[in-house]
Amino acid sequence: xxxxxxLIESTRELLWERxxxxxxxxxxQQRAGAGQGSMxxxxxxxxxxxxxxxxxxxxxxxxxxxxxxxxxxxxxxRVSAYLRRGRDVLRGCPIxxxxxxxxxxxxxxxxxxxxxxxAWLRDRLADVLAEGRDRGELDAALDPxxxxxxxxxxxxGGYVLARAAGSAEPFEQAVDGVLxxxxxxxxxxxxx
Amino acid sequence: xxxxxxLIESTRELLWERxxxxxxxxxxQQRAGAGQGSMxxxxxxxxxxxxxxxxxxxxxxxxxxxxxxxxxxxxxxRVSAYLRRGRDVLRGCPIxxxxxxxxxxxxxxxxxxxxxxxAWLRDRLADVLAEGRDRGELDAALDPxxxxxxxxxxxxGGYVLARAAGSAEPFEQAVDGVLxxxxxxxxxxxxx
Numbered sequence: 001x002x003x004x005x006x007l008i009e010s011t012r013e014l015l016w017e018r019x020x021x022x023x024x025x026x027x028x029q030q031r032a033g034a035g036q037g038s039m040x041x042x043x044x045x046x047x048x049x050x051x052x053x054x055x056x057x058x059x060x061x062x063x064x065x066x067x068x069x070x071x072x073x074x075x076x077x078r079v080s081a082y083l084r085r086g087r088d089v090l091r092g093c094p095i096x097x098x099x100x101x102x103x104x105x106x107x108x109x110x111x112x113x114x115x116x117x118x119a120w121l122r123d124r125l126a127d128v129l130a131e132g133r134d135r136g137e138l139d140a141a142l143d144p145x146x147x148x149x150x151x152x153x154x155x156x157g158g159y160v161l162a163r164a165a166g167s168a169e170p171f172e173q174a175v176d177g178v179l180x181x182x183x184x185x186x187x188x189x190x191x192x
Numbered sequence: 193x194x195x196x197x198x199l200i201e202s203t204r205e206l207l208w209e210r211x212x213x214x215x216x217x218x219x220x221q222q223r224a225g226a227g228q229g230s231m232x233x234x235x236x237x238x239x240x241x242x243x244x245x246x247x248x249x250x251x252x253x254x255x256x257x258x259x260x261x262x263x264x265x266x267x268x269x270r271v272s273a274y275l276r277r278g279r280d281v282l283r284g285c286p287i288x289x290x291x292x293x294x295x296x297x298x299x300x301x302x303x304x305x306x307x308x309x310x311a312w313l314r315d316r317l318a319d320v321l322a323e324g325r326d327r328g329e330l331d332a333a334l335d336p337x338x339x340x341x342x343x344x345x346x347x348x349g350g351y352v353l354a355r356a357a358g359s360a361e362p363f364e365q366a367v368d369g370v371l372x373x374x375x376x377x378x379x380x381x382x383x384x
Binding site: 092117118160173 | 209210211213214284287288289291292293294297303306307309310311314331333334335337338339340341342343344345346347348349350351352353355356357358362363365366367368369370372373374376377
């Protein structure tokens with residue numbers, strides 16, 4: 001990896017572990033094995049480097065979700081695959097955790113990629129659910145937009161509960177809970 | 193307020209606004225209008241003061257939830273009242289935000305009141321839902337424990353989405369979504 005790439009990777013890791021407020025330029029340089037001069041040669045400062053790091057992480061998160069949500073299967077199966085994918089739950093979400101960072105939320109440039117990622121995810125899930133409803137797989141009365149927001153919220157809140165408990169169990173319970181509620185809206189297929 | 197109370201109140205505010213990592217003993221002293229000697233007279237240090245502050249906030253959160261969850265009404269009405277209570281959504285949850293604080297999660301003493309608060313809330317909601325199911329208000333196939341975890345997760349994740357968007361709208365959508373799913377499990381009352 002180039003010095004610039006090492007700086008970006010180190011920033012991504014530190015933002016995930018310590019958050020923006022808890023990450024100093026010195027800590028980034030140490031982890032990347034780069035000097036101060038080198039960091040300021042490639043980036044104007046911590047906000048510039050953090051913005052680059054957040055964009056890379058956000059793009060990875062979208063690409064991964066898109067794979068599951070555009071896979072073959074019913075709407076319920078795709079939402080289920082997305083929610084049940086193996087996750088390192090106790091580390092939390094690298095994008096969601098940034099919303100608890102006062103300096104990220106207060107800076108429109110840093111908040112933008114976080115906002116866009118969740119807006120994209122809610123829209124994409126709403127599309128999948130609307131498709132399922134229009135195909136007759138899901139109850140016609142289901143609200144795709146509100147349900148999609150609830151699904152994304154369960155995931156983000158599941159991380160919060162898991163980190164509080166020091167265990168993945170409440171995350172899995174919350175996913176079971178929302179999928180149980182959604183399963184009850186699946187229209188039974190008539191037997192042939 | 194006594195100096196000790198002012199120190200606790202200032203710590204509660206700063207933990208909510210800046211988190212544990214982002215709150216220095218100096219910032220607490222400045223906000224409380226107390227000197228360093230005074231702070232160390234009343235508390236052994238930042239962890240001790242933070243623990244006291246977290247316990248006070250956690251107790252307030254429980255008392256407030258208990259009021260709504262033990263009110264008269266059906267299980268659905270009580271869960272709905274709890275979720276729809278007016279909240280300063282963009283400030284986030286003072287307890288939930290601590291789970292994104294690496295120094296809180298890494299310290300068993302600081303994590304304990306956070307863990308206990310969410311465990312209590314999940315249990316209490318599960319009781320309300322089980323009661324609703326046993327009274328025949330809710331579908332007999334509803335899983336009270338998993339559904340309760342999903343409800344708490346929607347609230348915590350709703351804060352994450354709202355702070356990302358800089359708007360309460362995704363929080364309200366997520367609450368509408370989970371209540372819409374739960375409403376579909378309410379057993380219709382036979383007309384007299």
